[in-house]
Every structure is written in C-alpha cells, then in structure tokens.
Amino acid sequence: MSDLDTFRMEARTWLEANCPAEMRTAETSDKDACWGGRNFKFKSEAQKVWLERMVAQGWTVPTWPKEYGGAGLSRKEEIVLLQEMKRINARNPLSSFGIWMLGPALLKFGNEEQKAEHLPPIARGEIRWCQGYSEPGAGSDLASLKTKAEDMGDHYIVNGQKVWTSYADEADWIFCLVRTDNTGKKHHGISFVLFDMASEGVEARPIKLISGRSPFCETFLTDVKVLKKNLLGEEHKGWSIAKYLLTHEREMIGGGNEAARPLHELAAGSLGLEDGKLADPMLRAKIAEAEIDEWAFNLTMKRKLAEAKAGASLGADSSMLKYYGTELNKRKYELMMDATGHEGLEWESDRSNDGKMARSWLRTKGNSIEGGTSEVQLNIISKHILQLPGA
Amino acid sequence: MALVLNEDEVMMRDMAQGFFAEKAPVKALRVLRDTQDETGFDRALWADMAGMGFAGIVVPEEHGGVDMGYLAAGLVAEQMGRNLTASPFLSTAILAATALKHGTDEQKSEWLPKIASGKAVIALALDEGVKHNPRGTATTAEPSGNGFKLNGSKAMVVDGHVADVMIVAARTSGEAGDAEGISLFLVDPKSKGVATERTIMVDSRNAARIDLDDVEVSGDALIGTLDGGMAVLDAVLTAGRGIAAAELLGAGAQAFEDTVAYIKERKQFGQIIGEFQALQHRSSHLYSELEIARSAVIGALTALDEGDEKASAYCAMAKAKLGSVAKLASQEGVQMHGGVGMTDEYDIGLFMKRIRVLQELMGDAHYHMNEFAVANEF
Structure with a gap:
C-alpha cells in the first residue's frame, strides 16, 4: 500500500468516527455554511463540534504548515482528504476568505510576525476576513483606486470608500488596498494593509441585490488608524499582492458553483420525457451542448492545474478559466430557469426553498462581473497571450 | 488521467510538426488541386509517412506497426490539420486498421502489415444518405453460395476511388x-458489379x-460476427471521431x-x-474555446487508450x-x-472548406448532441 493509500484509510477512519451525522447532509442554503468569526452563531451543536474537531486535526487548512494551524499535507494528500469528505457527503467545516484568499498571500508575502499573528486565528475560524478592493470609481479598472493612506510615522491614517466588500458587516478584519503614493503610474503607490473592522472610523452598510440577498457592503473609512506592522509586503508595491490574490479568486469563481445535479436530470424531472426524449426538443439540444461544454471545461481545469504542477505557469490562462467558467455557469442557470418554468420563478415559498432557484440564477449574473469582468478577462488574454497591439 | 503530454508524446508531436510542415504544407494541397491529381494525395508522401511509423501508429507490433495508441495518432492528425495534409491516414491508418484489429487471424495477417507499410489503401463504405447514420444502413448482403451478394449505394466513401480494398457495411438482417x-x-473494388464515381469534395x-450491384463476396470476407x-x-x-476531432483541432488552431x-x-x-x-x-473568446476544445481531444483519446468504458461517449462529445x-x-x-479572406490566394478559405468536411464526417455536432442525450436518457 502506498503512503497515499495509507493516508486515505486513516482519513476515512477518522472522518467516519468524527464527522457528526447532521454534518453529512447537503447544505440547503448558503445560510447553512459556517463562516466563523467573533460574531458567528453556530446553527447547531454539530456544526460547532465538527469545526472544533477539524481544527484540532489541522484540516480546515490541510496544506498550511503545522505551526500556523495546518496539517502540513501535500497537495495530493489534500485531494485525498477532500475525496474522502465528499464520499461521506461531509460539509465544509469552515468557509473563509481568510483561507481562500488572504492565507495564500500571507504565506507568500507576510513576515514571520504577521504569519504567526494572523494565520492561526484564520485556521481556527476565530477571525473572519473581508476584502477591501473595489471602490465606486475603481471596479474593472481597480488600479485607479483612491482610498488614501497618509503616512504618520508609525501608522497610517486611511480615508476613502470601498464597495462590493463581501460580508463586511459580519467580518472582523479587512485586507485592503490603499493608495500611499499618487505621484507615479497608477499601479505604483498601492499598498496592501490589514486592519480590524472594529477600528474607529469604519462603517459597513449592506447593499441589497436583485436576488434579494445582501452579501456585499459599502464600506466607509474615515480617519482609520492602521499600524505599520499591518502593512503586507513593501509599501507602494501592493499591486503585485493584489494580482496574486485575484488569480486565486478567479480560479475559485471560475471553477466553483457547480450545480449538484446534472442539468438534464433536473429538466427531465421538471418537464418529463416523451418517447424517452425531453419534452422540449429545443431545450434538449441546448442542454446537451452545455453539458458537453461543461465536461470539456472541467477537463481544462484539470489540464491547466496539471500543467501548472509540471512547472508551466498558469499565468493569464486563469483569465481564460474565469471567463469561460463564469459564462458557462450563467448559461447553465438560464437553462435551469427554462427547465423549471413557473416553479423556478417562485420567490417565497417552502416548496421553492425560499426561491432558491431564482435567487441562485440571479446570483450567477455577478459571476462575470466580480473578480474582473468578462470583458477585462478578454482584455488580459488579448494582451498577455495573443499579444495584440494596444491591448 | 494524465492530461499533460509525456516525453514520448511531446517527441511524437514535435516530429510530426517538423515532418508535415516540410513535406506536406498547405501549398502541397494546392498543387494536388490545381494539377487535378488523379490519386488525390501524394503516394510518395504516404510512403514517407509509413516510414515514420504514422501509417502503423495503431497497428500492433506483431503485424508490423508501432502501436503507439490513439493519443499519439491524434497528435499526428493535429499536425495534418494544421497543414491541410492530404493522405489516407484517416481512412486507412485509423478506420481500416481499427476495423481489422477485430478481424480473423488471416485478415489481420493479410491486411495489417500492408497498412503499416503503406502498401494498401483501405476505404470504409458506410454512409448512404445525405447525413451520417450508421443504423440507417440499407445496403443488403444476402447469402449466396458459400458467401454473400451485396446490393446498395454508398456515399462519402473517403479514398474510395483509390482503395485496394473496401470495408462495406451491409444489412444481413433486420431493416434500416x-x-x-x-x-x-x-x-x-475490382469485383464485378462495383461502380465507383470519384466525387472531389469542397x-x-x-x-x-x-454502387454495389449483385457483388459477390466469399464467406471469409466477413469482419467480426x-x-x-x-x-x-x-x-x-x-477512433475515427476522436482522430477527426484532433484534425479539427489542428485546422481550427x-x-x-x-x-x-x-x-x-x-x-x-x-x-x-488588431x-x-x-x-x-x-x-480572446476563440482562444478560450480552442483551449477547452484541446482538453476535450486529449481527454477523449486518453480515455480510448486507457480502455475507459466511456471512451466511445467521450470521443463523440469531442467530435x-x-x-x-x-x-x-x-x-x-x-x-x-x-476581403482577402474571400480570395483563393489566402489559406483561410481552404481551412474553412476542410473544417466543413470534417464536421460532417462521422456525425456532426447535432448528431452527437442527440446521441449524448439518448445515452444519458433525456
């Protein structure tokens, strides 16, 4: 038996013994997710126990070093662990921008003190992070951001406004892009700072979306004091960290959000079959096409990751994956709405699980806007891959 | 499943790249066309391809092939697609070789070495109507003496007018x-009752x-059961769909x-x-589509080489x-x-023409989307 097989058996045994039964069912809504943080209220004892046990194993962040709360697993072992969790339908113990986004940047760019201070609370789900990137005047053109950080010796004073800050009203800390110099090119003079959302001068107001949900906020920053020890990387050079982090975010948005059930099953259940064929022949063709594209897209995710592992840099191909994945996801949800007809339109009923279909459909419209719009991704491909002039 | 080419595969691709760019670039197709070449491909080129191992790429070594598998064959086809290379690779090295691997020992011994050495061109006579539809085969084969008597008409028989032998699909029971x-x-093809009309395509x-009119074949002409x-x-x-997909990838790229x-x-x-x-x-959109498409080809042909039970579905999806x-x-x-895209001088129009034909061969996107739905019971 290989080491990996041994690890699989160990993981399987441990998960069987430690994952509570209630945590082996599909999440019925995004409210079931555990986000952790100072203000988080567990929905059940099982949810709390499941988090605590996974934290003790270092398995909320399996590949992070042990001293920062991880388990020091290899990428291959992490895949095995995820497969074993999926086998028993175990829920993700902790959803966290700290894990998905800030953590990798801290590991790469942080100094020892910063890593020791911030990584373990992320791993334990004690501190919940949000991302302060976009501003009212800096969306697709993120580098034109204006939130100003004035140098006051041992600290900065930050003034400005952020927007589309995910869950800012529930987060404990923020990683934030600020302008420390506006004399040079726009990509220069951006710094990457961390501060507590409970600091004086921070106010987060939720934005209501077309889906009726409010996962995003406007965040106002008025004379917020940020200690210089909370500057990540070099002053004025935060753009490279931001780009690194956006690449992670793009891979996540591009790849995630898979509907659990194949589209054709949903459609067959909803519309029925005639002579073994979906009752709507036009929709049937579009579903077949979308599912073939999905198969090829999933293979592409695997192929690009394998190439990256073999040493080739993913580079601007993360834009290709983000562009294609989000557009495909939108297409799929349009087809789901077509397939579910009147029922898919229900907004508030138990039968519709509080309009889950309609709200999810609306949510996908943001996929090709957040993390860089589809148009920006196409610009990046034109410039960096095709090397077209003026792009 | 490895979706990244290994060293051998990279070598194969590079070798094929150099070979076709030098020996059979797009202008070679123009010469064949403009001189109204009777064969429709260059026999010397085909002999060279055999020498490179391309003709026997899926033929077992015991029958004189190099047996490198379908992913390797796809890498060759991709380069042929890039150069619009005319050759009997698809008809003979892929379709006929795959069919004959299911033949009797005598059939294998007789034909597989000839395929691998480039000495035989073999055509698959399957389609009959205006669209690909294997189940719709109406050509009949009735018992006659110790063999069969064939009647019917076949269309779109690739390399049919220069074939040394044909593999004909005919109905021995049931109905279209x-x-x-x-x-x-x-x-x-020289049998009594076989009438061949060359149809140069777009x-x-x-x-x-x-056309098959009371064509007599012996009982040992049967391939399979x-x-x-x-x-x-x-x-x-x-196999044919997977390789045609690879050629489409080359032509499209x-x-x-x-x-x-x-x-x-x-x-x-x-x-x-620009x-x-x-x-x-x-x-940039096209770049993305081509990257997605490349994964489909590699994934399908790898599955085929690995004996994956879904390989047939994957090759059809890739097609x-x-x-x-x-x-x-x-x-x-x-x-x-x-404007220049509409002229014969520029190559882009030649790519459009070849791609149109490859789309149609062995089932177009509509055909395979329908098959996909049927296989998935919707």
Missing part, C-alpha cells in the same frame, strides 16, 4: 434503423460514391493563429486592426465540440481577414 443486423465485409480531398457489425463499427467510429497574425499586420483607419477591441475580444469550435474559428477567420 435497427442497430442489430449489420455486418461488415471486405470487398475488392476541400479538394477524396471521396467517392460506390454476422449481424454483429455494429460492435466493430462502434470501435471504428469511436492554425486558422486562428493565421488570423491573429493577420490582424497584427493589417492597417485600416491609420492603425493596426488594436480594435471588437476584434480583440472575439480573438461535437470540435465541430463547433473549428467552425467558429474558420468563420471568424474569414470575417477578420475581410
């Missing part, structure tokens, strides 16, 4: 529309109509790269037209995807070339 009851026969490549030809055909078409190169040079309104975002975004993507690449290519 049934999957069961089809049998495959080796037929000598891509300047070979095809033929074959009586009435069970569909099992062999499935294997043959799976080359059409795209030629187009990007063109819009980096062409000036209008005092600027390089600076226009309208063209940049369409180019559907590549048909659509390569078509888009050629259409956008002509449009972005503007």
